[in-house]
Amino acid sequence: MKFSDLGLSEALLKAIEKKGYTEPSPIQEKAIPVVLEGNDILASAQTGTGKTAGFVLPLLHILSKRQPQGKRPIRALVLTPTRELAAQIYDNAKEYSEFLDFRTAVIFGGVSAVPQVKKLRNGVDMLVATPGRLLDLQGQRKLSLADVEILVLDEADRMLDMGFVHDLKRILKVMPEKRQNLLFSATFNSDIKRLAQTYLTNPVIVEATPENSTVEMIKQKIYRVDKTDKTNLVIKLISDGNWQQVLIFTRTKHGANRLTKKLEKQNITAAAIHGNKSQGARTKALAGFKSGNIRVMVATDIAARGLDIPLLPHVINFDLPNVPENYVHRIGRTGRAGASGEAISLVAADEVGLVRGIERLVGEKLPSEVVEGYEPIDNPDDVQQEKNRGGGGGGRGKKPHHRRNSDNKGGGNSHFRGKRKSNSGGGGGRDSGGGRDRRF
Numbered sequence: 001m002k003f004s005d006l007g008l009s010e011a012l013l014k015a016i017e018k019k020g021y022t023e024p025s026p027i028q029e030k031a032i033p034v035v036l037e038g039n040d041i042l043a044s045a046q047t048g049t050g051k052t053a054g055f056v057l058p059l060l061h062i063l064s065k066r067q068p069q070g071k072r073p074i075r076a077l078v079l080t081p082t083r084e085l086a087a088q089i090y091d092n093a094k095e096y097s098e099f100l101d102f103r104t105a106v107i108f109g110g111v112s113a114v115p116q117v118k119k120l121r122n123g124v125d126m127l128v129a130t131p132g133r134l135l136d137l138q139g140q141r142k143l144s145l146a147d148v149e150i151l152v153l154d155e156a157d158r159m160l161d162m163g164f165v166h167d168l169k170r171i172l173k174v175m176p177e178k179r180q181n182l183l184f185s186a187t188f189n190s191d192i193k194r195l196a197q198t199y200l201t202n203p204v205i206v207e208a209t210p211e212n213s214t215v216e217m218i219k220q221k222i223y224r225v226d227k228t229d230k231t232n233l234v235i236k237l238i239s240d241g242n243w244q245q246v247l248i249f250t251r252t253k254h255g256a257n258r259l260t261k262k263l264e265k266q267n268i269t270a271a272a273i274h275g276n277k278s279q280g281a282r283t284k285a286l287a288g289f290k291s292g293n294i295r296v297m298v299a300t301d302i303a304a305r306g307l308d309i310p311l312l313p314h315v316i317n318f319d320l321p322n323v324p325e326n327y328v329h330r331i332g333r334t335g336r337a338g339a340s341g342e343a344i345s346l347v348a349a350d351e352v353g354l355v356r357g358i359e360r361l362v363g364e365k366l367p368s369e370v371v372e373g374y375e376p377i378d379n380p381d382d383v384q385q386e387k388n389r390g391g392g393g394g395g396r397g398k399k400p401h402h403r404r405n406s407d408n409k410g411g412g413n414s415h416f417r418g419k420r421k422s423n424s425g426g427g428g429g430r431d432s433g434g435g436r437d438r439r440f
């Protein structure tokens, strides 16, 4: 399938070519024709699948075909949960609309509203927004949603998780009832289904990335370790493996700050990215990380959601997330756009129970290892938990100096580290066409 088979205008095909995309991703192949026909869609896709172009391209096609004369009201609204995601969608939309007479704006909190309002005053065709700032400016009558024809809810699950449901309802109330709705979500829980039933009209269901297959192309493993040893183990993994671009997840903002400081003390450049950081600091951290000036980015779940970090080779879960779905989102930061990646989870005694939920969700048992010198000294509760989950290998974890490398080939060498393995012939299959087809 080629982009030119999808029915997009010449101006869009030219922009696509300029971006260097040679073929549509599965979500684009499925979603674009459906949106062009004017249908509502309910799409299962997460960041990294090319979903943004999946809705922005047909939206640009439709709206630029019927450009109103004179005043330019907002005719498309893209709602996103985070500022980063909003900024990214805006950047993409600017690129895709380069050869069209089309105006896009982005608004989000944490920065001055003045330039945003100024831009809106000139008239925009498409607005990308986070719910809070949107309602704020709508309440002040700085913008009107009365002419919206197409609504995109991106990362709808995360929007609900972040408590935006009431904001969402208020926003929907000030829009025309008759409109085209595109809902994108990485997961489909009952809340999302209810949202879809309430606001979507006969949606076409588009599914491009079943969660499990996303996970398949990412090399996952667990290191059992004591909580107090986690920081040292992270430093060792990064140093021994000479990893140059690592995303680390912590459960708390405080934990992210603490780890960042400790890494820096070891001369490993690092930056924390979380909700307490100003927008400027977040943007700077992300830019530094992308350019290679910052080796490690330490993030909380919410801050990292939607970040577009191409070809990220290593993700470390410093703490396991409480919600198994977040594990899938986190490790989705690696193995992007067809490349393979490695996702490591550091699991302390009190997190062993969480592993089970994750394994159930991803549909496979995660291989577990212990690094020499970082053997956990499990407490009795933990041993019981391991037994409950059917963890084999008699005496698993009981003896502090019992090494277990058996789950992974090549473990006999103390310099086992994943880098070598992820580039090995064994991993090659994941780099090949199969993996590419699934995500790109």
Ligand code: AMP
Residues within 6 Å of the ligand: 020, 021, 022, 023, 024, 025, 028, 046, 047, 048, 049, 050, 051, 052, 053, 308, 310, 337, 440
């Ligand atoms: P997204 O899932 O929308 O965040 O996109 C992930 C990354 O894939 C972005 O860097 C896009 O620029 C890129 N991308 C989107 N569509 C394609 C395509 N058809 N071919 C190659 N890369 C793409």
